[in-house]
Amino acid sequence: MREQTDGLLLRRIAAGEQAAFDVLWGRHAPLLLLRLRRRAPQEAADLVQETFLAAWRNAGSFSGEDAGGWLWTIAARRLIDSQRRARVRPVPSAAEPNEVFRSAEDEVLDELFEPVLLTALGTLSPELRMALQATVVDGLSTREAAQLLGVSESAVKSRTHRARRLLRERLAHPNRLVEES
Amino acid sequence: MSWHADPLALRAYAAGTAPDSVAWSIETHLSGCAVCRAALSHHLAAEDRDLLSAARARLVLSGPAVSAGLLGTVGRGGWVGRLSRRPWPAVRSGVLGPWWAWAGFVVVSSVLLGLASLVPTWRAAVEARADGLVLLSPVLPVALVAVVYAVADRGPVSDTTPRGGLELVLTRTAAVLALTVPLVALIRSFHGVPAAAWLLPGLCLCVGSLALGSWVGVERAAIAVTTGWVGVCVVALAPLRVRVSMEAVLVQAPWQRLWWILLVASMLVVLWRRDHFDIRGSLQSRHRRMSL
DSSP: OTTSOHHHHHHHHHTTOHHHHHHHHHHHHHHHHHHHHTTOTTTHHHHHHHHHHHHHHTGGGOOSSOOHHHHHHHHHHHHHHHHHHHHHSOOOOOSOOOOOOOOHHHHHHHHHSOHHHHHHHHHSOHHHHHHHIIIIISOOOHHHHHHHHTSOHHHHHHHHHHHHHHHHHHHHSTTSOOOOO | OOOOOOHHHHHHHHHTOOOHHHHHHHHHHHTSOHHHHHHHHHHOOHHHHHHHHHHHHHHHHTOOOOOOOHHHHHHTTSHHHHHHOOOGGGGGSOTTOOHHHHHHHHHHHHHHHHHHHHSHHHHHHHHHTTOHHHHHGGGHHHHHHHHHHHHHTTSSHHHHSTTOSHHHHHHHHHHHHHHHHHHHHHHHHHHTOOTHHHHHHHHHHHHHHHHHHHHHOHHHHHHHHHHHHHHHHHHHHSOOSSOOOHHHHHHSHHHHHHHHHHHHHHHHHHHHTGGGGSHHHHHHHHHHHHHO
16 A cells, blocks of 8 residues: 555545555655645644645545645645634734744755745745745745735735845845835 | 655654754645655654554544445435545635536526426415415425535535634635525516515524534534424414414514524524534533533
8 A cells, every 4th residue: 555646545534545545644644744834833733734624525526646735735725724713812822933043054955955936935924934935845826825914915925026126136246235115 | 756755854753853944845745745644653752652542542532433424324325425525725615516407496496486486386385374485484484594505515524624624614604695596586476475574584594503513513404404394384373273374473563572592592692602513612612511
């Protein structure tokens, strides 16, 4: 079963095979947990559960080889709902996640991975970075990104646009500080 | 794919210390790369491993999750299933199901209702039996809700659309009402029966199905309510000694008061259990059942 494609696993899950579900979980749950945690630290584990329950219920509707994209599509929508819920009924959350401790190894990492891009991204305001992440990395539509971030659709569009422009300028002229308009 | 993520980057990502520029390329790449996903699991921290295995155990122990609707299981292999099956990008659309189901419904129901009022013998029979169409009209929207759920939920729609819980349920019901109320009102007016007669009972049965649906699923609830109402009508029309006038049930004042009470009660139930239309609600109730 280890060598089977996700598509085959999901067909077996649809047929009620729990072993297939366990294999699929092993393949995809770690990435989903880490990815969701970067976006919703408190709720990541719950969201992974919800995503897999939805996948389990709807296993029969998947047709394809690799379920990574499909699972993320489900997870992103569960994430949108949970963020909206959090805005409507705010839960007193624990303290903000601590400033992440950066080891010497991470400093090496910074050197290794295009320090220019790193600095450029680092100089973007969190609002611009979130807009870019939601639309470009997470593959959400403008409407979904607006729901996720709790801002209007036009705000998402202008932020994404501004973020792209700033990034382009800073990558072209890494040493010149561009006025953020 | 020949490019694979750097082990150092994967380790930083697993530890949550990777900066955005690194994390973004990892996330984009790993969505489609099984090799790197497997590598990432090796870097997962021990406490995250425990967290995940506990989560998996909870999910699996609370029983098989498969809850394909009643009509869904019947139609899955059939022509309905074949026609409406789409690859997964269809997740984005399909809140109300494929257009052809709606077009088909409107045509078929208009033809049927039109025929019913035109065929003289049938018309006579219908009028003699206290106008069966009036009796069935309150349950028409509910029946249609069942159809929408059966047809539209072929893909992972209600589980995976944002606003997929109560909002989706209400959107669908509102769409059904917007379609059926004018249609039935038009047809009723040919018969000279005020459309208002069935509006309140119709709304009541509709909201009642939603309330019931928060326990058993909207599709099942709608089927149950439809069957129940048709059963009541059949019994009431049967040539028994004690006959309840169903027209009175629909229109007369004491009954109207009962309909109002039922309507408000159902609305309160829907509000109270609003989280249970969502996948999160069903997870929570599964966990509660387990811990009992």
